[in-house]
Amino acid sequence: xxxxxxxxxxxxxxxxxxxxxxxxxxxxxxxxxxxxxxxxxxxxxxxxxxxxxxxxxxxxxxxxxxxxxxxxxxxxxxxxxxxxxxxxxxxxxxxxxxxxxxxxxxxxxxxxxxxxxxxxxxxxxxxxxxxxxxxxxxxxxxxxxxxxxxxxxxxxxxxxxxxxxxxxxxxxxxxxxxxxxxxxxxxxxxxxxxxxxxxxxxxxxxxxxxxxxxxxxxxx
Amino acid sequence: xxxxxxxxxxxxxxxxxxxxxxxxxxxxxxxxxxxxxxxxxxxxxxxxxxxxxxxxxxxxxxxxxxxxxxxxxxxxxxxxxxxxxxxxxxxxxxxxxxxxxxxxxxxxxxxxxxxxxxxxxxxxxxxxxxxxxxxxxxxxxxxxxxxxxxxxxxxxxxxxxxxxxxxxxxxxxxxxxxxxxxxxxxxxxxxxxxxxxxxxxxxxxxxxxxxxxxxxxxxxxxxxxxxxxxxxxxxxxxxxxxxxxxxxxxxxxxxxxxxxxxxxxxxxxxxxxxxxxxxxxxxxxxxxxxxxxxxxxxxxxxxxxxxxxxxxxxxxxxxxxxxxxxxxxxxxxxxxxxxxxxxxxxxxxxxxxxxxxxxxxxxxxxxxxxxxxxxxxxxxxxxxxxxxxxxxxxxxxxxxxxxxxxxxxxxxxxxxxxxxxxxxxxxxxxxxxxxxxxxxxxxxxxxxxxxxxxxxxxxxxxxxxxxxxxxxxxxxxxxxxxxxxxxxxxxxxxxxxxxxxxxxxxxxxxxxxxxxxxxxxxxxxxxxxxxxxxxxxxxxxxxxxxxxxxxxxxxxxxxxxxxxxxxxxxxxxxxxxxxxxxxxxxxxxxxxxxxxxxxxxxxxxxxxxxxxxxxxxxxxxxxxxxxxxxxxxxxxxxxxxxxxxxx
Numbered sequence: 001x002x003x004x005x006x007x008x009x010x011x012x013x014x015x016x017x018x019x020x021x022x023x024x025x026x027x028x029x030x031x032x033x034x035x036x037x038x039x040x041x042x043x044x045x046x047x048x049x050x051x052x053x054x055x056x057x058x059x060x061x062x063x064x065x066x067x068x069x070x071x072x073x074x075x076x077x078x079x080x081x082x083x084x085x086x087x088x089x090x091x092x093x094x095x096x097x098x099x100x101x102x103x104x105x106x107x108x109x110x111x112x113x114x115x116x117x118x119x120x121x122x123x124x125x126x127x128x129x130x131x132x133x134x135x136x137x138x139x140x141x142x143x144x145x146x147x148x149x150x151x152x153x154x155x156x157x158x159x160x161x162x163x164x165x166x167x168x169x170x171x172x173x174x175x176x177x178x179x180x181x182x183x184x185x186x187x188x189x190x191x192x193x194x195x196x197x198x199x200x201x202x203x204x205x206x207x208x209x210x211x212x213x214x215x216x217x218x219x220x
Numbered sequence: 221x222x223x224x225x226x227x228x229x230x231x232x233x234x235x236x237x238x239x240x241x242x243x244x245x246x247x248x249x250x251x252x253x254x255x256x257x258x259x260x261x262x263x264x265x266x267x268x269x270x271x272x273x274x275x276x277x278x279x280x281x282x283x284x285x286x287x288x289x290x291x292x293x294x295x296x297x298x299x300x301x302x303x304x305x306x307x308x309x310x311x312x313x314x315x316x317x318x319x320x321x322x323x324x325x326x327x328x329x330x331x332x333x334x335x336x337x338x339x340x341x342x343x344x345x346x347x348x349x350x351x352x353x354x355x356x357x358x359x360x361x362x363x364x365x366x367x368x369x370x371x372x373x374x375x376x377x378x379x380x381x382x383x384x385x386x387x388x389x390x391x392x393x394x395x396x397x398x399x400x401x402x403x404x405x406x407x408x409x410x411x412x413x414x415x416x417x418x419x420x421x422x423x424x425x426x427x428x429x430x431x432x433x434x435x436x437x438x439x440x441x442x443x444x445x446x447x448x449x450x451x452x453x454x455x456x457x458x459x460x461x462x463x464x465x466x467x468x469x470x471x472x473x474x475x476x477x478x479x480x481x482x483x484x485x486x487x488x489x490x491x492x493x494x495x496x497x498x499x500x501x502x503x504x505x506x507x508x509x510x511x512x513x514x515x516x517x518x519x520x521x522x523x524x525x526x527x528x529x530x531x532x533x534x535x536x537x538x539x540x541x542x543x544x545x546x547x548x549x550x551x552x553x554x555x556x557x558x559x560x561x562x563x564x565x566x567x568x569x570x571x572x573x574x575x576x577x578x579x580x581x582x583x584x585x586x587x588x589x590x591x592x593x594x595x596x597x598x599x600x601x602x603x604x605x606x607x608x609x610x611x612x613x614x615x616x617x618x619x620x621x622x623x624x625x626x627x628x629x630x631x632x633x634x635x636x637x638x639x640x641x642x643x644x645x646x647x648x649x650x651x652x653x654x655x656x657x658x659x660x661x662x663x664x665x666x667x668x669x670x671x672x673x674x675x676x677x678x679x680x681x682x683x684x685x686x687x688x689x690x691x692x693x694x695x696x697x698x699x700x701x702x703x704x705x706x707x708x709x710x711x712x713x714x715x716x717x718x719x720x721x722x723x724x725x726x727x728x729x730x731x732x733x734x735x736x737x738x739x740x741x742x743x744x745x746x747x748x749x750x751x752x753x754x755x756x757x758x759x760x761x762x763x764x765x766x767x768x769x770x771x772x773x774x775x776x777x778x779x780x781x782x783x784x785x786x787x788x789x790x791x792x793x794x795x796x797x798x799x800x801x802x803x804x805x806x807x808x809x810x811x812x813x814x815x816x817x818x819x820x821x822x823x824x825x826x827x828x829x830x831x832x833x834x835x836x837x838x839x840x841x842x843x844x845x846x847x848x849x850x851x852x853x854x855x856x857x858x859x860x861x862x863x864x865x866x867x
Contacts, residue, residue, distance in 0.1 A: 050604060061611035085610040091627040093614045115615050119627040143608050150616050183615050 010070065010077060022098065026113040027191050029180040029199050029208040038153065038176050041205045042142065045151060048201060049144040056142045059152075060086045062159075063139060064123065066131035079134065082122055086138070091117040100213055107196040109210045113183060141176060148191075149198060152179045178206050259301045265308075386430050389467035389513075393428065397517060409469070411521045413528070417604030420528040426520065427470040469513040475520040477571035481529060483588060484564045485557065485652055523569065529596050529644075530567040536645040546645070555645070557653045558716065558732050565648070591651050591687050595644045647687075653715040654688045657732060661692065661713050664734045668741050672806065674698065674850040675748055677741065688715050694741070696748045701852045704759075705752040707744055711737075742802040743781070749800055749808075749851055750783045756852055760859050763788040765795065774803045787859070794862045797838055798855070808851060811838035812862065 033041050046056065063083045067076035081095040098112035141154030156172045180199060182191050199208035235248040252260065326332045378385065390407070393399065398410045412424030530551070537546040537553045544556040551567040607620055614623065621638055624630075642650075662681075669677040675698040682691040689712060696707040712719040718730040720740060730736040747769045754764050767785035774782055782801040789795070797811040820829045841858065848854035 057608040059608075059610060059612040061613070063611075063613070081613070083611040083613045085612075088610050090610040090614075091624055093611050095613055115613070117614070117623050117626045139612065141612075143612055145606070145608070145616060148616065150612075152612050154612070 013078065022096075022112040022114050023185055024113055024115075024183055025186055026097070026111055027108045027182045027184065027195055028111070028210075029108050029195055030211050031178045031199075031202075031206040031208040032173075032175045033153075033178055033206045034175045037205060041153065041176075041178065041202070044202060044205060045142075045144050045153070048198070049146045049151065056144060058141070059143055059154075060088075060140045061138070062086055062136065064136040065134040066123075066126045067134040068129070068131050076134070080126065080131065082118070082126070084120070092120055092122050094118045094122055107192040107210070110192070115183070137172070146198060147194075148184070149180060149182050149195060152181075153177075154179070178202075178208065180208055262305050263301070265305070386466040390428065393467065393469075393513065396514065399428065409517075411475075411517055412524060413600060417600035417602070418528060419603060420524075420531065422474070422524065422527060423472070424475065424521070424524050426472065426475075426517065429468050429470060431466050431468045467513060469516055471516060471520040475523045477523060477569055478519060479523040479526040479567065479569040481526050481592070482564075482566050482568055483592065483648075483652075484566075485656060486562045486564055487560055525596075526567060526569070529592070530565070532596070532599070533565055533645050533648070536643040540643065540645060553645075555649055557649060557656060561656060563649060563652050588648075588651060588655060592648060595647055599644065650715045651687045654690070654713065657715065657718070658690055658713050660732070660734050661711065661718065661737060664737045665692070665694065665741070668738065672745060675745060675752075677745075689713065694744075696744060698748075698752060698850050698852050700850070701752060701756070704755045704852070705748065707748040707751070709744060739802075742806060745806060746783045746800045746802050750785050750798070752852055753787075753798060753855055754785055756856060757787045757859065760856070760863065761790045762796075762859055762863075763790075763792070771799070774801055789859075789862055795838075796855075796858065796862070808843055810841040810843045810855075810858070812841055812858075813838045 042056065061083050063081055065079060065081050067080075068078040069076045079097070081097070082092055083095065084090070084092045094116045096114040101110040103110070136159050138157040138159060139152075139154040140157060141152060144151040144153075153176050155176050158170045158172050160170060180195055182195060184191050202208060235251055237246045238249040239247040241247065322332070326334050390399075393409070398415070399407055400409075402408050407428040409426045409428055410424055411426060412418065412422070413420070414424075530553075533553055534548050537548050537555065540546060542555070546556075547554040551569075553565040555563045555565075557563050606617065609616055609618075609623070619638070625635060625638070665677065665679045669679070675696050678695045678697065680693045680695070682693075685691060692711050692713065694709050694711065698704070708723055710721045712721075716732050718732075718737060720728045720730060722728070722744070728740065730740065750767055750769065754767055757764055765786040765788050767783075769781075769783045771782040771784050782799060782803075784797065784799040787796045787798075793815055795813045795815070797813070799809045801807045801809075822828070843854065846854040846858060848857050
């Protein structure tokens with residue numbers, strides 16, 4: 001009886017995920033820049049973005065990715081990301097990201113997304129539901145905005161288990177990841193074009209591109 | 221030349237003209253195809269470019285020998301375009317073959333030995349070299365000198381004519397205003413507040429042009445007239461200034477002129493408080509350093525500002541659901557603040573510069589003007605400054621309050637509260653109402669303080685207050701008896717109501733009617749007098765038999781009523797009864813009674829003297845005839861005289 005119920009639940013979950021039940025889409029372009037050149041990029045962004053008369057906004061977040069797996073299935077059924085701002089009194093953010101759309105004509109990567117603010121009990125709650133830790137990292141960097149576009153320049157930092165958090169600052173690579181994203185309701189087609197134009201303006205410094213995640217997973 | 225300019229050179233895209241017909245039509249040569257142009261380029265390669273001249277000579281002699289044979293070949297050469305190239309490559313191939321043979325032989329060192337050639341010295345004489353260098357240097361010097369001369373000329377001319385340079389002016393303009401060059405070479409500027417967060421639709425573009433010579437001459441003529449004429453009014457001065465500027469700004473017609481927003485609060489056609497809003501006279505005056513266009517642009521920007529403010533207010537006036545609806549007619553918005561009192565906001569825009577300015581308003585309210593400015597700026601600021609989300613993945617847009625609404629389980633009411641924002645008009649109305657309430661309260665307190673001499677009413681207004689709330693502390697004291705008692709109360713003046721907090725902790729809310737405040741203060745005076753009298757009586761060893769702050773006679777007010785007290789002399793043979801009423805005015809009544817009369821004559825009804833202790837008849841004292849400056853002073857005298865009589 002219980003198994004049958006479980007089966008129904010997983011079926012309806014996968015059906016919901018397939019049918020794009022979420023109203024919001026995330027448009028995303030990504031790129032990276034070396035540590036040595038990031039200063040130039042910051043100058044460029046200061047010139048392009050909205051009200052940066054004050055110093056750029058910094059952030060320092062911990063992201064934990066939790067997955068729900070079915071027994072004897074290699075692919076996780078559902079991945080959820082929990083992100084919290086370190087050293088700041090802000091609610092946790094739970095984030096679901098859908099599979100990227102396959103449409104090659106779009107200038108940006110498009111995927112459905114869902115954001116939700118949570119209390120700090122969310123991690124325990126997810127573990128109780130059967131979610132297991134997939135990976136975690138710290139992102140630290142700067143944030144800009146231009147209209148509805150959000151630009152983050154972040155350094156990804158590895159978490160070394162068993163060490164004091166402050167001591168274990170070990171960056172994953174010698175570069176910063178640059179992300180340009182817009183979360184918009186479905187049916188706004190000009191977002192991608194707007195983002196492409198903006199990405200064009202950062203061109204020689206950083207190449208913001210549509211990353212094909214399927215190709216990345218095939219790399220052994 | 222560190223600041224040299226890169227010049228790119230390109231061929232013209234046009235084809236060559238092959239033929240011009242009699243009617244003038246030009247026939248173009250078709251552009252060469254790729255293979256044709258390749259062949260053309262290949263034919264252009266100079267294979268004979270080699271340093272070994274003697275080798276060439278040798279070749280030529282060899283070629284002369286075989287010329288007769290080649291004649292036949294050359295005839296065919298024109299048929300096939302690659303022939304020349306092929307021949308040359310073939311020659312080169314032959315040469316390479318020979319060279320490789322020679323090298324292979326020389327490697328053996330048996331038949332051939334390679335020796336370095338003796339270089340014969342440079343045959344150019346040093347004296348020739350010196351001459352040529354001297355000539356080259358003198359030519360360069362000539363170029364530099366002529367350039368310097370030209371610069372000096374231009375500089376001196378500018379100084380002598382005192383005409384400002386267009387480009388210098390443009391540079392100054394660029395330092396203060398947003399400019400951009402558009403495709404057809406024109407320069408367009410933007411004076412709108414869009415970059416500061418405004419969402420007003422009207423365009424604020426202006427065009428920058430070079431002032432024409434004709435205008436210059438005109439201006440010069442005018443200035444000459446002005447100097448010759450006796451009058452040197454400011455308009456003429458302006459013209460003179462205009463003539464000296466090499467730069468002209470063209471502002472769209474709807475932004476020309478002078479504009480201001482006039483705010484009037486009116487009661488039955490009588491202006492109570494007015495304010496004029498515009499941008500003029502704010503910020504540093506830099507016209508003297510930059511040019512007249514600064515003034516023109518400032519005026520235009522001011523017009524834009526006023527129009528935006530007014531448009532915003534008009535839109536809100538129509539949307540707002542007020543109990544008495546706001547009226548928008550033409551350039552005027554009317555809103556009712558309090559009964560009979562109206563707020564009129566009007567946009568005044570005159571296109572002619574020299575139109576007679578309205579008479580200066582004596583009762584200009586700077587605070588209201590300032591808040592109008594501040595409100596619009598605040599809207600602009602909120603439009604452009606959104607808070608950044610934390611953590612960084614959170615969506616952009618919702619405020620911090622909205623973000624924590626979910627985790628803190630905010631209810632529907634709290635969420636609805638978040639969506640409510642006060643519009644500019646609402647805030648202005650609230651502020652105007654408050655200004656009005658404050659004035660009314662001040663007036664009531666001042667007239668009462670003037671009319672009521674005893675006790676004294678002292679009001680202290682807080683210097684720090686918000687646009688919609690101020691605070692006044694009122695002390696009621698009797699001169700000379702300050703130590704005996706003091707009644708103090710605090711009044712919070714809000715938008716449409718007053719809140720009074722008394723010493724005893726009572727909180728009363730009053731409406732905007734001034735009569736209510738007046739009644740309250742009068743009642744407070746009553747109770748002040750009685751409470752002071754009670755303490756004074758104690759000092760003088762009189763006993764307080766009873767006292768009441770609310771007698772409940774006359775008009776019963778919620779705020780207070782007539783008050784009274786009954787005092788007994790130290791040896792209890794006399795009583796004083798005091799009643800203070802405040803119905804229309806403060807009215808004091810004092811009665812005295814003597815219980816055992818000094819002269820007792822027994823009668824059949826009252827046989828014994830002790831019956832007299834039951835109390836006697838009260839007789840009213842003509843209080844106004846008693847010596848003394850104030851009520852307490854008079855009472856003191858009265859008590860003292862009654863006490864001494866018994867001694």
